[in-house]
Amino acid sequence: xxxKKILFVSSELVPYLPENEVSLxxxxxxxxxxxxxxxxxxxxxxxxxxxxxxxxxxEVIRLSGMNLVINDMDMPLIIKVxxxxxxxxxxxxxxxxxxxxxxxxxxxxxxxxxPDNDQRAIFFAKxxxxxxxxxxxxxxxxxxxxxxxxxxxxxxKKYYADEPLFDTSKIxxxxxGKSFEGELEKDxxxxxxxxxxxxxxxxxxxxxxxxxxLKVAVDHSDAVILxxxxxxxxxxDHISNLEKPVLPYVSLQEFEEAYANFYNTExxx
Numbered sequence: 261x262x263x264k265k266i267l268f269v270s271s272e273l274v275p276y277l278p279e280n281e282v283s284l285x286x287x288x289x290x291x292x293x294x295x296x297x298x299x300x301x302x303x304x305x306x307x308x309x310x311x312x313x314x315x316x317x318x319e320v321i322r323l324s325g326m327n328l329v330i331n332d333m334d335m336p337l338i339i340k341v342x343x344x345x346x347x348x349x350x351x352x353x354x355x356x357x358x359x360x361x362x363x364x365x366x367x368x369x370x371x372x373x374x375p376d377n378d379q380r381a382i383f384f385a386k387x388x389x390x391x392x393x394x395x396x397x398x399x400x401x402x403x404x405x406x407x408x409x410x411x412x413x414x415x416x417k418k419y420y421a422d423e424p425l426f427d428t429s430k431i432x433x434x435x436x437g438k439s440f441e442g443e444l445e446k447d448x449x450x451x452x453x454x455x456x457x458x459x460x461x462x463x464x465x466x467x468x469x470x471x472x473x474l475k476v477a478v479d480h481s482d483a484v485i486l487x488x489x490x491x492x493x494x495x496x497d498h499i500s501n502l503e504k505p506v507l508p509y510v511s512l513q514e515f516e517e518a519y520a521n522f523y524n525t526e527x528x529x
Contacts, residue, residue: 264299267397302351307365337391359380400528411477419457437490
């Protein structure tokens with residue numbers, strides 16, 4: 261991994277949010293690349309339940325101040341950064357008061373998904389790309405973790421198709437077990453189509469379930485990692501029918517060599 265640039269984009273990340281399979285692997289994978297001489301950038305949403313004082317988040321004025329259009333609304337983009345001290349890893353946080361100030365991640369106190377989760381996911385995808393453009397940093401690999409980040413492959417391949425910064429970047433999606441029940445908002449597909457993305461490329465999102473979100477993500481990625489032992493059967497079947505590299509599940513204890521080999525021999529070949 262020496263000298264390779266890898267952009268990690270995740271829904272969740274320890275130590276900023278509680279440990280689960282997504283947040284843990286979103287930390288362990290960049291830590292592995294960092295320790296093997298790779299260059300990394302990590303992005304995640306700045307949810308309101310992240311303690312800014314404890315984790316020493318601060319706004320980066322030169323990266324903030326842009327407005328992103330989400331479903332015909334101008335939404336201000338705020339960028340904050342923090343460091344994971346023991347690893348000397350910097351994390352970029354995508355923030356917006358309307359979408360991320362509330363003191364929860366994906367659902368309310370009663371367990372109901374936030375009705376604007378679809379817009380939050382669109383905002384996050386666009387915010388990551390626009391910020392990386394401002395950094396003028398060309399990643400060799402873009403590795404996506406978690407469903408809130410799952411629109412990034414689609415937006416890179418369709419909305420930002422003509423962006424030269426990402427011409428040679430390869431997109432890897434890690435697929436985890438089912439992270440939410442039910443569906444996002446029914447008109448999610450129309451909000452994405454508003455950005456000029458053809459509806460035929462996102463037809464699965466007529467029913468915006470977890471499985472269908474991830475199907476769209478893997479369709480627009482260059483390689484897939486099965487990051488959990490239990491993956492929904494129809495999602496696994498969809499992945500098995502794709503003609504692209506797939507890394508089967510490996511445990512946390514064995515992932516370092518497997519992921520590094522997959523990056524080097526399958527993704528970057």
